[in-house]
Amino acid sequence: MKLTQEIINQAMQAFGAGEFSRVISTLSPVYEQHPMAKMVYATALGKVAEFTTSFEIFESLQSDYPQNTDVAYNYGLLLKEAERFDDAQKQLLKAIAINPNYHVAFHALGNLMSELGRYEEAQLAYEKAVAKNPKNIQYGQSLSKCLYQQEKWSQLVAHIKREGLHLSDKLSAELYTEACYRIHSRGELAKQSNMLSSTYSDSYSIHYFLALSALESKRYVHAKRHLEKSLSLADSSDKEELLTYLDYVSWLLNATKDNLDVLNRKFENTDNIQLLELAFNINENRRELAEAEKLLGKIQLIQAEGDKEQHELKRSLLAFAKGEFEEGLRINEHFLVKQPKSLPHLYQKIRTLEKLKRFSDAEEVIRFIAHNVNNLHSSKFADLSSGVMLNGFDVSPSPIVNTSSNSTNILFIVGFPRSGTTLIESLLLKNANVELLEETDAVETFYNQMVEREIVDPETGDIKRTNQSELDALANDYLEHLTAYSPSVDSNKLIVDKMPLNFPYLPAMLTLFPNAKVLCCLRNPKAVALSCLQFEEINLYTVEQFAEAYNKVFTCWEKMEPILRDRAISIKYEDVVADPESSIASIYQFSGLTEGETKTLESNSSPLFQTPSYYQVSQPVYKSSMQKYENYPTLFSECPPLLDEWEQKWGY
The missing domain is CATH 1.25.40.10 (Tetratricopeptide repeat domain)
Structure with a gap:
């Protein structure tokens, strides 16, 4: 019987359909007549676990064609199926040595290493496969899954974004969403949220992690929407968790007993x-x-x-x-x-x-x-060594000339973390004329959106628009933006927005809201330094690191003060502790707030109580606690000059 093209076509058709027994019966009489038929026949034998005969044929082929990549590659795949992993690795490496651009062998090697739990080696192999053939989605998925197995969340996000896999591939989008959540990349997910939820509307995983990320960002309205969508897609085993999260969001939105x-x-x-x-x-x-x-x-x-x-x-x-x-x-x-x-x-x-x-x-x-x-x-952090993120603090704003006509009263409370912003917030909490926002990224995300739309100049922090109707529209957009965090914000009250490091965004926000004012909290820099070094807060680990960050923040504030003029004041933490009544009176006077009636809080059910800072300031505060840094003389024995300069500047 002679091998013909028709017989080869029949065998390949059967092979493609996974009908390996038919491949064997078709080629058995003729496979020795051509090396291709020989390899297909030997591969089919391996697929039905007739390894002994299969491997004998492959050894013969390799002897006759020692530089054939396909022989080494297919032999390696079958050795893997036979669980002869070392031999499989040798054959795949041999195929790569013959042809360094043989991307399928790199991918197969990655699969082998991954199956053996050798994820670092698998990652290297997958990276080479992707580099050789970047358009192959399967290769990208394999690398993504390998990074996921290693919990290399930042690398996973970078890989998927670089290749754009999350834009069209569901698995990649699911891995990307979870990885962003794991590294608390809330801003990234907020930007991609609409695209992800609409493109992959049937993905439980995507909506679930979007919900958790929105919860972390205190975008409670968005969190509720994603939870409801997750619930519609969930298996029965997941529904209890989702329903409880929905009740949790209901409490966060309306903190009643x-x-x-x-x-x-x-x-x-x-x-x-x-x-x-x-x-x-x-x-x-x-x-x-x-x-x-x-x-x-x-x-x-x-x-x-x-x-x-x-x-x-x-x-x-x-x-x-x-x-x-x-x-x-x-x-x-x-x-x-x-x-x-x-x-x-x-x-x-x-x-x-x-x-x-x-x-x-x-x-x-x-x-x-x-x-x-x-x-x-x-x-909490993907990169502990990155330090506090102080993007945008190099802005050089111009005097505010044109503003919107929006009459909403907002008090922005800023300061270096651990400087008393929560203490000020607690003093305002019971005033019925105050609408307190929790610490959110509302201002930052809105500002970044304006930068992306080229409405704000990122070098100066100034809004480029001068037309009042455009500024009015932007102000309304921001108030609408706030409803993602709290649907019941009452613009007839004084809205208190406390987010310590919002300095770079202040000129833009005060342009949109001409009645808005800024309160900057100050505290002895050494006391702030010690407090930051005692908490897993902002990636500051030495007094020197702290001094550099502190200098950057308050150098920015010094540039802001002449621009904000009488719309900004500073208040010292130590003065508030010493005389809270006078302090709150001065804040009321500055912000145009009347004492009004006292708001009744239902026990301590408010979510505003859900931070260590809030618990600390709700306890009796003793003056001795303000000088705790004096208990650490060697820590501050060689105090950076920058810190001494700011200490003197603030009058400590």
Whole structure:
């Protein structure tokens, strides 16, 4: 029987259909007549696990055609199926050595390494496959999945964006959305939200992580919308979690005791670990410590033995909140023996040591963090060494000449983090004429949108538009933008927008809102430095790093003051602590606020209580706490000149 093109076509058609037995029967009488037929026949034998005969034929082919990439490649694939992984790797590397541009072999090698759990090697192979053939979506997906397996979230986002995979490939879009959420890239997801949700309207994963990201950004209205969409796509096993999150959003949007009670009933009846952890965090922040302890006990009963250690930080937090500092330290140190580079535990240790007045030990931990920052672990930041993000602080604004006619009253509260912005907010909280926004990125995202639309000059921070009707429209756009965060913002009240590092955006916002004013919170720079070094807040680990960031922020403020003129004042944290009544009176006078009637708060159910800063300022504040940095003389023994200059400038 003679091998003909028709026989080859029949065999290839059967091979493409996965009918390997038919391939074998078709080629069996004739496969030895041509090397291509021989390779197809041997490959089909391997596909039905007749490895011995298959490998004998491949060895013969390789002897006859030692430089044939297809032989080495297909032989390698079958060796992998036979679980002869080392031999498979050798054959794939041989194919690559023969032809360094043989991208399918790189991809196959990546698959092999990934299957063996050797993800670093898999990543290298996939990267080469993508580089050789960047238009192959499968290669891009494989690299994405490999990065996902390694939890290399930043690299995953960069890869998917670079190749544009999230624009047309659902799997890539799902991985991209989750990765952005994992590294808290909230601005990125906010920009892509409409595209992702409309392009992949049937993706549960995308809407779920968009919802969680919107929650983190305090865009509660958007979070609710994405949760409702997720609910419509969810399996029954996921619906309890989503319904509880919806109740959580309802409470955040309308913080009544009734809404909190509904949420707590959901928590009481769940065994979902993620929901129980949310319940713990809410109760611990609200200082409902007995309930938090009960929830933690439930979590530990449900979880496997190996997972319980991760909750030692929660146990330490509870002990700290109850004033049991020695016990909290013991729990924390027990964890750090096994995982000495866990950043949240290290910061908790610093705070506990300070409560025990073991200041030199606390300073030692601060220095340990600074020296080991590249090797520490944190879920809050993708790049711990990047420092505080101070984009746009080099703006050089011009005097404000043209404004809108919008009459909305807004008080922007700014300052370096840990400088008393939350203290000021707490003093304004009970005034019925005040509409308090939570700390949100509302101003930043709106400003960045204006930059992208070329409405704002990023070099100066000035709005380019001078026509009043255009400025009026932009002001209305911003108020509409706010409804994503809170649908009930009352523009007839004084809107208080506290976001410490919003300095660069102030000239633009005061152009849109001519009645808006700015309150800048000041505090002894050394006290601020110590506070920043004690909290996992903004990636500052040394006094020197802090001094550079502080200088950049307040150099920007110095450029703002002549532009803002009588629309801005500064207030010192120490003065507020010493005489809160006079301080609040001066703030009322500055902002045109009347004392008005007192707002009734339902216990401490408000979400504004959900931050450590708020809890701190709601407690009695003693003057001695303002000079805590004096307990760390060696930390400030060689104080950077920049810090001394600002300390003198502020009159400390």
